[in-house]
Amino acid sequence: MELVKELDKQGNFLFKYRGILPLIILVVGMGVYAYEVWEAAGTYRIRFQDNEYEFFCLAVALLGLVIRILTVGFTPRNTSGRNTAQQVADTLNTSGMYSTVRHPLYVGNFFMWLGVAMLTQHAWFIVAFVLLYWLYYERIMFTEEKFISSKFGAKFYEWAARTPAIIPNPAKWRNPDLHFNLKKVLRQEKNGVFAVFLLFFLFDTLGEYLTYGDVSFRNTHWLVMCVASGVLYLVLKLLKNHTQVLWDKDH
DSSP: OOHHHHHHHHHHHHHHTTTHHHHHHHHHHHHHHHHHHHHTTTSSSSOTTOHHHHHHHHHHHHHHHHHHHHHHTTOOTTSSOOOOSSOOOSSOOOSBGGGTOSOHHHHHHHHHHHHHHHTTOOHHHHHHHHHHHHHHHHHHHHHHHHHHHHHHTHHHHHHHHHSOSSSOOGGGOBOOSSOOOHHHHHHHHHHHHHHHHHHHHHHHHHHHHHHHSSOOOSSHHHHHHHHHHHHHHHHHHHHHHHOSTTOOSOO
């Protein structure tokens, strides 16, 4: 099979199952973290209650979430979604975040999961995550751009020629064509908000158990943030599924 066709085939497959990568990070990352904490028991190489570092990791993850919010909030219907069955693009997004980078959602995802990967405090795991992420999403981006170029033709090539693929260039920023849609953000990004705080809570709880042999929620703030984001997730899910509060005719 030609390399182009092979990349497209792989990209379509990975597009449908792109939610698997976070699960891999969770399972492998927690294993690495557990080993590091266990090996360092009684030393100061890894400190369970190193809140400054954990909050730095959280800041990285929240940066990714902000990028996603700024992307999703300014895009029209049937674009920048969580669909996995097939490619959808009724409109070519070229303003807002899409004026600085062609794949802002994947940039956001990168920082969200980089923040989680950094919790392991294991340099080689973090490097491996970055390389895996690139190989994983490079194929998805290839497939997406093939689909979009076939649909929008010259308009896509003109936009692609001036817009970097994955490393944002803020100097190219152009104000969004639409108003910010908070309802769309609440519908689509509730999962990500809850996932971030849940993972930080799980890592912290695992570290506490391996360090002290019990779970007393010594770092109460992670428990509070996890519960709060979980409640928010449930409320938004109920509003989305059983009411029209988070829906409007334009989005």
